[in-house]
Amino acid sequence: MKIHGKAIKFGDNVDTDVILPGKYLTLIDPSELARHALEGIDPSFPEKAKRGVIIIGGKNFGCGSSREQAPLALKYAGVQCVLAESFARIFFRNAINIGLPVVDCKGISTFANDNDDLVADFDLGDIKNLTTRESIHASRLPQFILEILTDGGLIENLRKRLKKK
């Protein structure tokens, strides 16, 4: 799985309350959630993300609540994947389960800047910066997680597995 897009960079400890404030949790339509993605940091984010972006995060990206609405809002706003120094564990699982690719990558926050042109190869765990012509190694996700992502999320993956049985 290869993803190509422009970088939008954030700092450390981007929490789920700024990704999707609690007052929007009664929304269940993903496109409505997307309108409020990252509203707590940058209300213009959904407009910027429309073109299909790659989020660069610092440490502990997605810390806080278990709300799946947070990765859903990002995905439907146009975020193609999130590359961060590290992730909070529930956000990490949620993102994979809804089919938003995420991987931790030490050094990513200094490797990429806003608007850099990036290609993330999830199979190899390899990130290329086409703007600076540099590359960096990310973690390699286990095969079963890559399969969940390729299938488009846990539900699709589970349907496939249950059918096989």
Next chain:
Amino acid sequence: MAKASGKDLVHPSEIVDANVDVVMVHDLTGPLAVEAFKKIGVDKVWDNKKIVIILDHQVPAESVKAAELHKMMRKFAKEQGIVLYDVGKGGICHQVMPEKGHVIPGNLIVGADSHTCTYGAFGAFATGIGSTEAASVFATGKIWLKVPSTVKINVKGQFQNYVTPKDLILHIISEVGADGATYKSVEFTGPAIKNMNMSGRLTLCNMAVEMGAKNGVVEPDEVTTHFLKGRTNKSLPTFDSLKSDPNAKYEKEIDIDVTELLPQVAVPPCVDNVKAASELANERIEQAFIGSCTNGRIEDLRLAAQILKGRTVKESVRTLVIPASKEVYSLALKEGLIEIFTDAGAMVCGSTCGPCLGGHIGLLAAGETCISTSNRNFIGRMGSKEANVFLASPATVAASAVTGKITDPQTLEANRK
């Protein structure tokens, strides 16, 4: 985790396919779980006796949207024969789960709420998951989990008056950092934990996630048995099998003596940005909130009432008291605590998560400051993103409500006439 995956032994970093004993969802995570479950293509859940639904975040319904979601959850519960704690019958999920006997030592519990780690206070393995994953558990009863390494926190000493387990956990989080225990298990142990009541242990485990932990855990003992008595007819395991091995390897050990610990406050917008209450004495507040899954238990309300008795809260401070469950509310009523709160000028609301997550009841306007017994002080957590939330113990919040500024409860009580 070994028991849940049918193995004799597991090691950190190993990925196991674990059988789930109990799964919980609430009104904000349940609807997405139900929608996802319907897409899986199975008619019935794997075991309706092992699923619990609790309406707590936006109750009573604060909007038509919320009312529709609650209706959807009731319908699903009825169709599948799942227990649902409705408005006025339960309370905040993390209080109701133990009260109603859904938490058994040694069980593997997952919940679609990040504070599910609270149940580790009973020696259960409990961790938060998302809605889609809850749907998958509804269908299969299984979940993949990575075996965590463990950080051990040894706590000794005697708490001073008006210093509480909340002050201890804020202090621990400031030592470990907001991501210092990410993916790890945090074990709370030592004489001060042994002497701690269930309420305090629940507060500690509840906030394990605020340092990134997968779960928090306390060895079950007679305090655990005493709490569970009469609450469950499930058989309890022998606690010997749930004790830490004497030769257990820890990734890190931290020793803490609580004897010198003073009332602590987490300064926004990070939970690990912690100072002594006395250092923040000039910080003016507009709202004080006593409640939540962290500190809405009867022991918390008793402590707050002890400070508020015979006093009134500052004219300029809105003070909200929200008992964590119907059981806590009834006890507070019998003990005369509710009267103390209302006499002091506080508003007592029915059991709900309320302002903690900025859903409804007691939201903040731009430029306002709240001191709260809850667990998160992130930007926009309680309403406006230009509002500030400080986190503290029920004693510190009650003392601050009286003066209108962040106040060390020890100082306030020392001056009581």
